[in-house]
Amino acid sequence: MTRVQIQVVGLNHQTAPIEIRERVSLGTDQMARAYRDRRKNSAMSGVVIVSTCNRTELYVAGPATLAEILSWWESLVGVPRGDFVDYLYWYTKAEAYSHLFRVAAGLDSMVLGETQILGQIKSSYQLADGYQAVGPLHRLFQYALRVGKRAHAETGISHNALSVGHAVVELAEKVFGDMGPLQALVIGAGETGSLVARHLAAAGIGKIEVASRTTEHAERLAQEVGGRGVGFDRLTAAMRQADVIVSATSAPYPVITLERAREAFKGQTQRFRFVFDLAVPRDVDPEISKFGSGLFLYDVDDIDQIVEANHRQRQKEAIKVERIVQEECGAFEEELGATEVGPVIRSLREKAESIRQVELSKAMHRLSNLTSEERSVVEEATRIMMNKFLNDPMVSMRRWGNDGGKTVYIDAIRDLFRLREEKPPTIAGSTATDIASREA
Template identity: 40%
Template sequence: MALLTLGINHRTAPVELRERIAFTPERMAEAFSELRVASGASEAAILSTCNRTELYLAGDDDCAAAVLRWLSGFHGLLPAELENALYVYRDSEAVRHMMRVASGLDSMVLGEPQILGQLKDAYALAREHGASGTFLTRLFEQTFTVAKRVRTETAIGENPVSVAYAAVSMAHHIFADMSRNRALLIGAGKTIELVAKHLAEAGVRDFLVANRTLERAQVLAEARGGRGILLSEIPGVLADVDMIISSTASPLPILGKGAVERALKGRKHRPYFMVDIAVPRDIEPEVANLADVYLYTVDDLRHVIDENLKTREGAAREAENLITAGTQEFLSQLRALDAVATLKQFRQRAEILRDIETEKALRALRNGGDPETALRALARGLTNKLLHEPSVQVRKATAEGRVEVTNWLRELHQLETQDEPLSTTPENL
């Protein structure tokens, strides 16, 4: 079974490209249905976050070219638009990559914990659509085990600088005293929940949380003493907020340039601080061109995050060692499974030959044949049939110069060297 991982992330592609090949929840069923047909893979999983889109495929053949054509076509791009940003990992490198992703070593925020949950969601989604079989199930489960060890046995996750924390940190460059500012948070997922936590710690007391579902917005907002509203109510409150941080799964922008322009007219040059963490983006990029608006995307947070990386370099090295060990363990498990399957097939073939020769001997006995003659014929016939094909293949391999086949034969059957006769005493048989 061949394993293939193909994707783009925050290192290889800007947000403008990442948002174009992000998979929305509404199209996941369609994607799973098409992907396995287009690739020929027997198993598939899709991970799509603000920082990466990755496809995990298991099958008999290398299908990277077919997947690239499908991925670009599914999102309305030309393959050439993706090629320079695309990375492809195969087999052991694909295993290692997934474990690095799950452990937070491939994240924009080194050691950030959210990616593990996102990878678990991707696995659950693949199972829900019947796309994950025995191979990917084993890989995901081993990956989660290794990621848990990385979390518990290293300091990689201690005091992580999350994207949410970085977003709030940037607000300090605009507002000296954040207790005087009102925040509008768009979305109600885990990222926005973290943003609300960090804003509260920075002194913000006045919160609005806008969401497609009012109940979820109210729960999150009221936990911080704020108020929940629907997305449709945003234009009515826009002029009264100073900070806007957005992270939703919407396929289209939620906040447009026109709405912000109208809100700016009554603000008397009071600045707007906006961070769009979503991919695809929630805030139209043209908003950044307006006066008194400071709009940042998830890519703009990188320099804030980089400041904290050096403090965890030692933990990252420890984590890499655990991942190397975890990769080797998984590959050993696969090899063991392959051996079991081969041995099962070998035994089944031997049993078929045994049954054929046994039936011959029984027919001879039923016809009044001599028992000793029938028994010797059975032994001779079984020996010849069991050894015929291996003998042919060993002679062929030796003639081709593949002497390791002969060496393996000696090791498998514990044969002596050519100069030493094979003993036929009972204890050696």
């Protein structure tokens, strides 16, 4: 018996352009076919396919060659392999584990540290498990889910906003803390205005008002985010009440002029207020920040700077995540080694123990006049003898388990002691649904 080979073949947003990625990705139907298919191929004892818009990866356990995996993939998506072979990566063993762990932690994502991929991996794993296709990959994916969870819990890899919508919420929270009691005014119901309004609503802001030149647009967006539409004629009054003001109109002239702001913020010089100017050309006169020491005005460039700083922050955290990946990789390899030698060790022990029991009972039969104390001495002696004799081989075998070059010795042990064929190594500890419910 040799170690189960785990490998991954795939491509992602870094290696392949979108035209290729969309052609070779697998939809739910194709995956179902794939999982049914693979049973025909004994070289693949376990398969999990992870296919998202940014990556398609085939995790395979078993001795299947790269060519076999590729021709399988080719047949599933109907694209000749010549078209995508240049964009592929192929990792085996430790490289494959650490690749999956890095993906799960969001290190390999387009948006560094994003959490969506972890959910996608989980559902890919569950889907594969539904078709009983996971096989020896169970523990690998359980480890991957754990790496993802640890990365988000123990580091700040997923903290700090990397998009405009998130950054607006984040900045507002840096000033106000709790969004619950706040009131927002979104000026302009276009693409940006809608996006930010949705983010503010999702962050649990107390009240949203939407103002737009076209009343229907304002009403529609207001309805979507659970807010209220406001006519442009009431803009100044709405500004006066708002804690967070987001302006994103397509107007070619400033909407929040110096005069309007002076009127709106009159007598509120100390009040905390955050004004976001997300329009180009700008909607807000930059001079308005003089109307209050508690007034913060950020334009698109300023938000970009924050996002950039946040990105640097995540990169710092990524170093910590790499450490977690390495740690878990080591733990996984160790476990893998132990699972391989485990059955051999167990059957060797069992064989020795059964010989001992048989011989002991024969001897006891002949020594029927021993006191119970003497019997226990004899019994103890046989046990100690057996343990001491087996101790060194056990230690060596455990070490071989983690040394790829020496796994062949384990086969030799099996031959040498004529151990009965033990069950094939089930890396599968529990089912995916078990894990999922535990994870949740």
